[in-house]
Amino acid sequence: MAMETEILGLHHISAITGNLSANIDFYTRVLGLRLVKVTVNFDDPSSYHLYYGDGVGHPGTILTFFVWPGADRGRLGVGQAALISFAIPQSAFGYWVNRFHELNITYQGPTRRFGEQTLVVRDPDGISIELVAYAGPLAQTSWEGSIIPAESAIHGYAGATLWEDDADATGHFLTEVMRFHKVAEEQQTLRYEIGLGGAGSRLDVRRASGFWGGTMGTGQIHHLAWRVATDDVQKQWREHLLKSEAEVTPILDRKYFHSIYFPEPGGVLFEIATDPPGFTVDEPVEQLGTRLQLPSWLEHEREEIVQELPPLPGRVQ
Template sequence: MQNNLLGIHHVTAITSDAQRNVDFYTGFFGLRLIKVTVNFDDPSAYHLYYGDNVGHPGTIMTFFAWPGAPRGRQGTGQVNATAFAIPRSSLGYWIGRLIEYGIEYKGPTTRFDEQVISLRDPDGLVVELVARPGIQERLGWKGQAIPPEHAIRGIAGVTIWEDDYEQTNHVLSDILGFRLIAEKQNVFRYEFGAEENRARLDVRHTAGFWRGAVAAGTVHHVALRAATDEVQQAWHDILVGNDLNVTSIRDRKYFHSIYFPEPGSVLFEIATDLPGFTIDESAERLGTQLQLPPWLEAQRSEIERVLPPLRWPSAQGEAEWSERGRDVGQ
């Protein structure tokens, strides 16, 4: 069938410290905190969402915040790096910002046709800044931490590590319809999505490497975009027909979701573009108070008592990136 997945919807990772996470992603990266809610499957933990001005699909990075969670182990069967897109002209700005805040980084290095800077967040999660041609035309979040011309423009793609590349290639190419556009040594690059929000997925074949362990500082899953519920249902039927272990449709309030692991164990989600994040907050007030789904509202008092205190960013959407917050990767 013709591929009608529109790109990456969001990437979800795990943090052990909600406040430090907010400080870093809003204060250093300059993303907007667009939603503070809870993990619907574990209401004792925050679920934090970051993105552009209203959290358009393709700009969203989210975190499950499990206080004191042990550090995970990066390895095969995981998303091992999440890449943010920046304009080519912004490489120098971001290198200067990394130096200013004393954050260790690698690069810029050339990967296929792009320049890449790699760093780790305070939990050790690998985050990349990818200089992408033509991305400057897409708008980022116009907060105060980052000049608009240098702002992050969304999710550029992800890198996964696989022990058995062939099985993963079958799912990506033959079932999901991703296009294999380049390969170099043991890295295979796939492209998918609509022209205006095209995403890339790199598969690094790491045969014999140890398995990853999901915990703090690792990615939990990557979500792909479906425009409508009808498209999502069609994909559900396709996945079932190909004997992939796909879940029933889950109501995540801001989108509807199905989940399935590919043969190498990387967890994928297919999420709908709608209803979106302004369903319970105005665009101006996004991310300014704890939001719960209707089925958890009756437990609000108990949930708020269990959740750790959280200092919200300023009205402009950024937290102060304090000296405590600069202890990256420690």
């Protein structure tokens, strides 16, 4: 497989929340991300699917949530993504320490991981969010309309961390099948990068042999999505993964991108998603996230779907 068709880095990360209002408040009012899309889980239209990101929802900035009120809480363990890492300017580190103090939000740190200062906070469902004072160029833009000053705002992903019972099997899959490169190792964590490296290209794999297995539910990360530039590149990756004996889904239309899904050897669900068409296919930039959007194949069910969903304050359904 020709590597001019490389994976470019993280496209988005998807997680599960049980508390709609607390989730929106934390990611928009505490972290300063923009709610760029309100839609439903296409596989379960009775539940919301929220997308946060920068001002446009560029790939590499997107964090999504399936909203499952009343669902069982998950348990973090091996075979799961355990940490979401966002990049902030190095000069913004003190701002975030002060902000968490002012908001009375408990945080862990400052600590150093792979030579960079980090802070870790937990969202209302208990998901660990790491802010990394990123040493390299910040490739992604921030959102100008954010509550956070532009010079201190989050600039998309730094990476993510997996917990694995057999870290070597996962590492082999990453390097031999997905074309990651191992770039560092610190204590029990191995760091890999994809593509040209840099912000959003990292994946850390923590050795956690013998630790209990995780269970999916609220407060857990559901999957990691990796980005490719075009539909043709995605098709090539699907063929490559099938030849590598990975269990890959057909290409699925997610309206804002096209997706294939497959588990890595440890059980973490991966996705490869296309950059286009993006979030402005059904809303102009200035109105992103202000109205419930449905794919064409569900639009005729809008009235029934809205009746099943809880109201979303300040937004039109």
